[in-house]
Every structure is written in structure tokens, then in C-alpha cells.
Amino acid sequence: MRIAVVDSGIDAEHPRLENLRCSGVSFVQDECGRVSTVMDFEDRLGHGTASAAIIYKFCREAEYVAVKIFQNELVSSEKTLSTAISWCIENSIDIINLSLGILTNSPSEELLRVCDEAHYRNIVIVAAGHHNSNNDCYPACYPSTFGVTWGNVPDFRKHGYIPDSPIEFIAKGTIQRVATIDGGYRIRSGTSLACAYFTGIVAAILESHSKMDLTTLKRHLVDNADRNIKPIQFGRQTRQIDFPAVRSSELVAVRKRVFSSRIDQRWVGRLGVFPASEKEMRAFVELPDYASFPVTMYLDYPRNVDFRKLSISKKEESLSPATGPSSNSMEGFDTLVLGYYSDQMFESNIRFGRTLVDKCLLENKNIFAFDFRLQSELQEHMRNHLYNGKVYVPGVTQKLFDDVMEFRYLPPVKVPVLGVIGTSNRQGKFTTQLRVKRIMENAGYRVSYLSSEPQGELFGANMTFPYGYQSAAHIEQEKWQFFLRTYLKGVSEFQRPHAILTGTQGTTIPRGNRDLIIGNEIDTLSFLLGTMPDRFICAVNPQDSIGYIRNVCKVVSVFCKASPIFFVMTPWKRVFKKTETGQTVAKHLTLDEDEKNDCRTRFEEALNKPVIDIMDHKNDGLILRTIEAEFS
Template sequence: MYFAPPRRYPIYLREKQKTQCKFEFIPRVQREINFSTLSGKGIKVAIVDSGVDSSHPRVGPLAGGIAFFPGPEGRISSDTDFSDCAGHGTACAGIIRRKAKDAELYSVRIFDDALSTQGKVLIAALKWAIDLKVDIVNLSLGSTDQSLVSDLVCICRQAEEAGVLVVAAEHNEGGKSYPAVLPNVIGVAAGGGGGTYDYSYRPGAEIECVARGNLQRLCWLKRQERLQEGSSFAVPHITGIVALIKQAHPKAEIQQVRQLLQANASNALSETRQRNFAMQAGTPTSGGGIGSKWIKRAVLYPYNKEMHALVRARDLVGFEIVGVADPVGKGLVGKDAGEAINAPSLGVRILPRFTAVLEKGDTLILGYVDQLGRIARRDVLGEALDAAIERGLNVFSFLPVPRHIYSEQYLKARRQGLRLTFPYICSNEVRNTIAQMGNLHAVSVPVVGIFGTSSQQGKFTVQLALRRLLLEEGYKVGQIGTEHHAELFGMDLAFPMGYASPLKMSYQIYAPYLEAKMRQINCQRPDIILVGAQSGTIHYDINESNTHSLATLAFLLGTKPDACILVVNSIDPDEYIQDTLDALRVLGKAPTILLAMSDKKKHISTAYGRTSVQMHQMARSEIVRKLQYLEKKFGLPAVQILSARGQRRMVETVVRYFSK
């Protein structure tokens, strides 16, 4: 029988919210621990095993203990004789003492001299440890018996809720062993030798820790020592490390402990290797690889709102913007590209001739030129590709570049060793990713969703502001963006479901694919994951199919945010804002914790069957009045998106919401 553990964190997070107990961040700067300065003082460790021989000189006095064994008529009996009957528990205690000499050890004897027991005896021992409020339970044991799984799932969930960390052994032959494979248990496999504090950490693996389990000298009965090996003896090495982590961070719960285990592992993975591990199913960008490290000097054309984001958040991209071009008719030519959008100066003037800027860079970032092509009645996309490739530039295109249409451009680029890419998710990537979902843990960190009431609001600006400020605070941020250029900002996935979307999957596939991607991102152990949607969240008019927002609702169901930020327009009716808040709460089971608003007011006009939207700058006094009204009306903090003060308040609201 196959058993799938229940989805762990989002459900647990919401249960914790009811009691005002939430996730606590540990900033990156606080994660490096000098284990040699710690002793485990004040940390209670229960060793559930064959007992412990406290007379062994390398073990010493115990803080207490108990023995459990099968009694008459199926009952569980207990005894105060918790001395060791087999030597196995003493060996574990000796290993823990080497690392955490001052930890308070409790002997919980459940084995007979053959190192066997009944499952219900183990459950009783775990319940005793939880009631005693120990910090850590060492389980150098495991079971492959499927009939025990439901009881182990229940008791390990109780341990997590009580703040008790359970460390358990992998099967010696690599089989699926419970409770080590459960998501709220720290699983340990046996590896080679090393120094006192050496161990390996495998983010996203079912058994995440690897510690010394090879032949080693162990404490045993009658004050003796012997050489033995096995995953049983790898577990106490990690238990000792966890005791030191708990001494350094007494309030750390299992997710923070995992962060700290990863940060201090001997094999601490670089950001690049973590990313490659999590994204092993394939890259969502056709031909271009992950991220933007191949871009050094970028030129932008045309200068639309998507390009504005690159200039506003240029500190988040790993390349220099050296040229900007835009058609003359928009009135931006000659202006500084930063100052033209009320951002700090870029030091680059906007030029009218597209070809002039190509001489400055190594990569053309080509925006939406489809409308320019319709106006000019030319293939502007193809012309731009030709011009860039002819001058030896890579191309990142917002629009799809179909191979059957632009095969010649692809051939030229390949011959010159150039990249010609656009955001794209192929069907094989979708199938492979969904197929892997069962092998990945459910998302175990807070997820914040940025949703809106319409298009053209600044939702992506909110995402970038949150990303920047959280990174500055030392948090590791996982992120899915729905803008075509999301990965240029270092986000984990561009899921381009908005304008000119290249996605060829049905809405029914959005949810499982996105959930699997969220789990892959979770493998990298971020502190928080940000997800941002497109357009509005609910329809304006149920009878007008063009206002339906099925893509956004599918995105909501796939990413499952734990809390939301809602971006609103100053002209939105109160009823529509409230309906959107209710939809996020009912459909996504996610409360909204903040409202965000642009400093522009939309003016919508309809003529000859077409609707146009013009943006007008709001006066400062008008912005203040509207924000005050929103806060009073909906009982939520409300901020202006581009305001530095507003952005800071966004981050403070998020951190406060997910902190104790």
C-alpha cells in the first residue's frame, strides 16, 4: 500500500494563525553558528532506544527517564528501570555527548535485548517525551510497517505542534522507513567519517541529513566500547548538532532548524547548485537557460512599461543597461531613461533610432513590438532579430519567436554562438514537473500572493519592491512571476500567462504544474515565496466573458498563498474590492493583509466600440485621502506602491504577519 503524507505547512500555518502563532524568520546573517562555542546547555534530549547506561564515563548522569513495554491485555506498561539492556541506546548517548556535553539526556527505553518492540510502545514513548516538553527526540530506529504510518503521522504532527524536534534514522538498506520520511521529521542517512561537527545536508531530499554512520568507536554496556556502523549511529550525530542549534536559537522550530542545518552543513551548497537541484526537470526559457547571467550589457527596445520595471529595479538584475530606444511619437526621446519615469537617473538618453543603441550592448531585450508592427504593417519582430544578430547581439524577446517562422534567424544565431530566447514552457517540461510532484515535500515556508482588481496597476512593481527589501533584510526569497521577463530579476520561474502568453497548457494544468514548481522552489529552502498574478482576480460582469479571470483563479489554486496583498485602483467601487477580498479568502483560503494603490488615476473612455485607458497623476493630497479611506473602509493597511515609505510598510506588514 502506498502512503502519501498529508500536505504539511500551509494547513499547519493556517491552524497556527488561529492561535496567533506564526512562522519566524531567521535572517541569513544570524545563521552561521560556531558549534565549538556551544555545549547544548539547557536542551532536553530524549533517547528512545534500548535504555542508557549512565555509569559509562563518556555518558555520565541522566536527567531522568522511563521504560515502556507491552503489558497484559494489549495495554502499555511502564517502569522506572530505564537502564540499557542492549548497548544500542548507550552508544547513541555517547555520540550526543561528544557534541553537546551539557545537554540534559533522558533515557526512554522501549527495546528488549533483541532491539525489537511494538509500534504502540513507540507511540507511548513519543507521547511521554512530548508531555515532558523535551526539545529533541532521538530515534535511532524506524519501521517499514505500513500499519503504523497513520499513528506515526499523528504523533509526529503533535510533536511539531508542541515544538519537539524528532530526528530519525533511514533504513540501513535505503528502504522507506517511518517516521524518518515524514515531512515533520528530520531524516538521517549514514555516510562517511569527518570532523566533530561535519555532516551533509540535501535540500529537498526525503532523507535530508547525512552524517557519520560508518565504522566508529561507540560507548557500550559495562563501561566498554566497541566498533559498529549503521544509520542508527548517524542519527545521534545530527541530534547533537540540533541540540547546539537549539541552544543558539532556542525558539527555532523545525523549518528554522532546517535552514540552520543547511546553512552550517559541511557541503553548504552555493546558490547556483541549489537552483540547479531544484530546477532539474528543465528550464522554462527556450534555449536561454535559467536567469540572466549570460547578459552583461543590455539595450532595451521599445521603452514600454515592462522596460520601465527593468530600469526601476535595475539593482535586481545582473547586467548593465547601456542603451534605450523608443519611437518618437511617445514623447520620451532625448530624456534620461530613469527620469522619464520619475525614477533615479540612469545616465542613458532615450534614442529614436533602434539600430543606434545596438552598438552599445551584447544583448537586445526586445519588448512587445506587435502593435508597432501592425501600425507600420511590417514584421518589426523579424527586423529587430535580423538587426541584432547581424551586429552580434543575443536576443531576449518578450514575444514568442516561433521556429517555423524565424528558422533563418535561429540558424544565424546558432552559427555565431548567440542566444535567441523567449519565455516558454514546453509540454515535456510540464509533464516531467507534474510527474515529480509526489517525490517532493509540500511547501513548508510562507507564501505571499500579489493579486489585483485589474490590469495596469503595478502588481509587478509590488513584487519587485518586496523582493528587493526582503533580500536587503537578509531573507532568501523564492519567487514566481507572471511577467515575461520575471527571470531577468532573479526569480525562480517566469510563468508568462498575461499579454501575448506563449503558454499552450489548459487552465486545468496550471494548478498541478504550479504546485509542483512551488515544491521545487521549496527544495532550495527559501525563507519566503512570493507569487504574483496578472490582471484582475474576479470578473467585472459575469455576462461578459472577456472580463472572466480563469487564468488568475487557476494561478491562485496552484500557488496556494498563505496571505495576500491586493492591488487596487483609486476608482474601484468598494463593492468590487470587497468581492475580490472575499474571493481570495473563500477560493484561496488566504486572508488579505494589505492594500496597495498606484499614484495614477485611471480614466476609462469608450468610443467606436473600443475602450481606452489613460493614466493621470494624482495629487499628493488626493492619494493620502484615498489611502485613509481604504484603511477605514476595509480595516487593512493601505500604501502607495511607488512610495519608499509605502514599500517599507509592505515588508514590515509581511514580516510581522509571519513572525511571532
């Protein structure tokens, strides 16, 4: 057995290392970043000697290899560490001890690659976690390594296990007398020592079971862990975010589940949309060709049916709350896209929606529901009707968070992230995202899409993070940034797009009066901090002041270090009127061409950026050139 101690070298003459069989190599990085090899493995710091002496307690017959990366101080680089691990892989090392770590949220791709390569070749890497278990530390947090933290361990031959943690194992790391250079000793504690003890435990197991693969080894270590051993929490306690570790055998399945399309193409065929007049259904009405599946039926409330206004060609038919749609109309689709019908003011409309859902369940129609509150109601219907279809409610659950966070070690996003934001709601931000996506794809670009609207997954989004109305983002807001950043890293790594597109909901910052109750602005800013767009498109209203638009852009610039590339303007203005009962209602009045042109000219002169009609296909070339110019 060959054990590599990647550290500061080994003092092979130390009394605790009597009869040690030892060779070594050293890696040095120059000022230009080149890493060279020398044969000097003398320990001038004592750290490597302490680790080797601990391991030697367990396994005296192995050959030890000092792989020196620390020269005159305990500082090295990821490149040097990666080079050292790669050397170990190519030189028949069986166990690599790394009593060291890199405190980062974005370890290098090369470090990940060499650790995965070692795992593939059945080489054990034992790595130390950080003293403060709240901090991610690499390579200990990689799923391909055995991460170790410290604990109170009365018997140094024993170890503990931490379920659902990136650092899974505990070993002796409390204050103790350890070997150092020149045959001396000193008092030390920490995860570096715990790592060496755990390496010794692993070496003793493999000495008796030389053919054991890594999966079997991990199972053996878990099964034989002492459940009474607990980790030491060092330093000030911070709010704990639970990051479960991925088991290497599950990695491919989890990756496919998380980063592939979440809509199974096998069960979605033709879409029926209800209620068609709802804001969230606007894209199905205006851009049906942009949907991933054919939209073959539009259904609406009995008291709200006006298909001419929706510009939908549909045969007239009688709709009643009692009977719902006719049997003939039900044959036109296999999947019902179900909006927020239960929030209707008219009882007859709610009854109609329930009747429609009942009919769909009786006929085993699939249901794609926006409203998570309907899940229990749908489940009750399913039990009563022996339902054989599929029900899907897009959202973010703790389970999805756990799955995504298993990939937190991935390198940073490598491609441009383009966001769509707005100064208010009902501005066509979702429509803008679909148009930009189509324009870029028509030009040959691969675009990955993260939507914040529940219907996004039916328009080609890889995932939705529906944080707006009746939010289905069922994780604490403090976790949003971790989740979104990690998800985009996975999209960048596994899907290899040319760009990532995303967009917000609602307003970005409050308007005017400080006393106004803030809506979902905090949610939007949290979403932006998670997605961190490099550039953004901003939707504006004709009645927005230049100062307010600039403030919106400034806030996004401060939060994300991003700048706008162009603006899109809604073609209507809001007029507020009071009803006879004293309520204030908003009406949208469409601008004529002269009014639109005047507004666009005014905005372009003040903001020094194009203001584009996103629905005018004559602008497709301008939109594409503007995006390409920003990211070229």
C-alpha cells in the first residue's frame, strides 16, 4: 500500500517514524504560475510530519510518499494542489491524505476533475474540513472525497458519522501532543489532525481488505461509526444552512433529475388552457407557437368569455357553471393548464372551475396547475375518481433544494447571464423573455432558461422559481441565493449553453412614498442576488419618470454589478378612476402610434439606450445585434 501525505514534507528521522519507508517529491509554483517538480521533500514546518506520524500509528507496513506543496509557509495554490493530486494518481498511490483545505464557494474546475479522476480509479482521498463547520472547504466537500471534521473521540481508533452533511466523518482532533521537525513535539488540535487519524483508520481497513472498492469502503465506515461521537463546532455560531452530501453512486441520477427538463415529454401532448383570460395565460394566447406543446383549446369563465378580445378563433358553445365544457371540447386536449381559478370573485366561476377539474380527472386528463394550494384538493379528487393521469405543480421544495445543493462545488458560471426586470407588474416581462429566447435560438445560440413564472416550463424553461403571486418557492428566503447560484452553475456545467436567460416578477424597488407598503420587491432583489445577471433588459411604462427608471437600474447595478442593454416599453398607460362605491380601479388605455413614438424618443434621449417594441418582428435584428455587442 502506498500512502501519500500531501503537505509540507516529512521528517523521516523523527522517533515516531522509526523504520518508516518513505520517498518524496516537491511541487513549486513560480511567479509566472508554472508548477515544477523537485525531489526535495524535507519538512521545514512540521505540519506534514505530524500528519504522517499519526497515520503511521495505524499502518506501519505501508510505503509513505511525502508530496510537498508547502515550502516556507502553510500557503499554496489550487493549481499546485491539483498538480500534486494528479501526480499521485499517475504514481500508483492508494490513499491520499490532505490535511488542508481551500475555503471557497467556487473551487477550480481542475481540482474537481482530478478528485473525480482519483475516485474513478478507486483511489481514496481523505481531506480536512474547515474548523468552523459552517464554512464550505474543498476538496473535503466534494462527493468524490472523504471529508473529515474534528470531535471529542476518547479512542483514536474510533470515528463518527454525520448524516446529510458534506463533511461526513469525525475523528480525533482535540488538543494533543504531535510530532514536529527536528525530532521535537508540540501541542496542536484541529481538523488537520482529525484528517490524519481518519486516513489511518482507512489504511488499517484497506490493509486487511485490499480489494475493497470505495462504495463498499464508505458503507463499512458508516456502518461501523460510533453514533455517540459528535463534531466540535468552532467559532461564532452562524445560521446553519443544511447542505446534504451527494453519494457518488447517485450523482448521475441526481444530476439528470435536477438539470434536465422537469416536464416529461411522454405525458404532455396537447394543451387546454383555463382560465384563458388570466394574466398568466397571456403568453398562451399571444404566443402559442412559442409553447413547447401545441395549444389546442382555450377555456374561460362563463361570466368572462370574450374570445374576440383574446384574438382566438373558437366555435361558439354554451358554457354553464353546472355542466362545464361540453364533451366535444374536452376531446381537444390531454393536459389542462390550470390557473388560479379559486381566487375568482364570482361563485359561479369557481363552481365552473371545479366542475372542469372534475371532468378532467374523470377522463384522466393530465393537470399542470399553477396554484400549490390546489394540491390537497386535487389529491382528494384523485382518490375519489381512481385517477390515472399526471398532476404537476411547478415549484421549489426542500427536496429540490437538497438535490441542487449537492452540486454546490461546481465552478462558477462560465456563460453570460441575461436578466429581464421591470419597473412594475403587467409589463410583458415574461413575453420579453420568450421573444429574446426565440430570437437568439433562431440565430443558432443555445439558451438555457430559468423562469420565475409557473407557466415557464411549458415554454422551454429548464426550471421555474415561482416566487410571485401565491409563491411556490417553498424554501426560506435566506436559501434562495445558495439555490439559484448553484442551479445556474449546474446549468452552465452540464447543459453548456451559450447564454442563460432569466427574469423577475413584479416591481424591483418601491415607488415614491416611503410609507407605502412594499410588495414583492424584497423577493425580486433576492432573486436577482441569486441569479446575478451580467446585463439586463428593463421593461418600463410610458408614465414612468426618468428618475424612477434610473433608480431601478442603479439598484440592480449596485446589487449585481450589471447594466441595462436596452429597454422595452408597454404600449398602454394606466388611468386610475374611482367607482361609485369609492374604490380606485386601474384601466389600461392603449397609446396611439404618435404617443408611443414620442415616449420612446423621450426615453431614448434621457437613458441613452434603445427603447424597443419587443413584439415588432422588424426589431429582431436590432435585438440580436445589441445582445451580441454586449457579450462579444
